[in-house]
Amino acid sequence: MPDSDYSEVRKLHLFSQMEDAQFGALMRGAYVQNFPPQIELITEGDPSDFLHIVVSGAIELFSSWNGRDTSMATVRPVSTFILAASIKDAAYLMSARTLEKSRLVLIPSQDVRAAFEESSSFAKAIVLELAQCYRSVVKNTKDLKLRTSRERLANYLLRQKERSGSLAFDLALEKRRLASFLGMTPENLSRSFKGLEAYGVKVTGNHIVITDLDDLTRFAKPNPLIDDFSV
Amino acid sequence: MPDSDYSEVRKLHLFSQMEDAQFGALMRGAYVQNFPPQIELITEGDPSDFLHIVVSGAIELFSSWNGRDTSMATVRPVSTFILAASIKDAAYLMSARTLEKSRLVLIPSQDVRAAFEESSSFAKAIVLELAQCYRSVVKNTKDLKLRTSRERLANYLLRQKERSGSLAFDLALEKRRLASFLGMTPENLSRSFKGLEAYGVKVTGNHIVITDLDDLTRFAKPNPLIDDFSV
């Protein structure tokens, strides 16, 4: 594995406290691979052979049922995904595809489980990571159940504003994927953007400008127990 | 703490592999308390002072935002709840209230974190528990995003049928709570039940009889990656 990948992965919370020997062992069994865009990496229901780490590019996690499908999350570098399935040695609950050309590190799940048995610092890191993931999904459920689609969009925009640190930013996702992630159709997203113009949101293609933050905030009513993914 | 509570708690996956000394220490710092029905035990946003264990009764986890609220889960004996917040030393994401007269064991969160630092068998048990919780919430999200409310109800009934092992069973929840849990209004639940009559569901008060399992299954299209909470 190239040194740059090695050190990028090493910096992740999940691995940063791990003993050198254990981390080295994990990495020796790992594969590094580049994938073109729109490749399905994982199909839900399959056994979880690898813990995945995105080193560059972007991955969409999605799920399907009865001919419908929905975007569950977008994973950006550098992060792991589908840790819970690897640990439990259970089937993947979500499928994954590359959105762009992406570079991944794949660690065999059985190596992850072995390291988890042997390294208590790794086990502790996993606990914190899973607790974080769990809380993120709970927040997402609250977002879905307590808010209308327009409110979800408004709060999504405020979160993106925080991430970018600016009132003007570009959407990180295609609109149709954003629509699916927020649990609505592209048509409805388009109309929701229209509806938010009245609260100071200007949309030009992918570019968003929040012209009246107070007004948008009054409408969106953001709440750290739903919108703050660091807590 | 009474012996019967002690041994009930000891049997939980979370504690069963723990060293005697560590478990004893945890329990020495724990409180046992009885609560009447409809008591709010936890308010979302508060710091997580205790890991809760229901020994008897039933607890509802719920969340609120902007004057609306929604039922997130019902916790029945013997299980823990709000583990992730205790471990992360973060605010509760959900509120909790007793549905019935309930008996709880409360373990100070800092004791839980200390035990997690000291006992690698406890840390491992926590990993498996959190992975399970995470996957349950992901399944719930898929249920919400991929299905209509009537489909969610149909699949809920099939899951209850599995749990009870019989085609006839009683709802474990008041209908208005079930409605909220499934993400719909009581009125809509009532109409959804009506709609399922055509697929062989007979409702008399709290009592459900599935008269045509094949027909209901054809409509509900249950899927282990959404409906099987053991996987």
Add this chain to the structure above:
DNA sequence: TTGCTTGATTGACATTTATCAAGCAAATGG
């Protein structure tokens, strides 16, 4: 028993969201 409360149901109606079809505009490939 009677009256009261609570939860469930029903009907009428409003709102939200999805669907379908058409049009538009930017990006892509010859």
Add this chain to the structure above:
DNA sequence: CCATTTGCTTGATAAATGTCAATCAAGCAA
């Protein structure tokens, strides 16, 4: 450059879901 594709938007309409008000039924208390 044009033609084509792709994704986005718009309008018309339909379906799903929520709201409000009234009613009903069961359980509970005086």
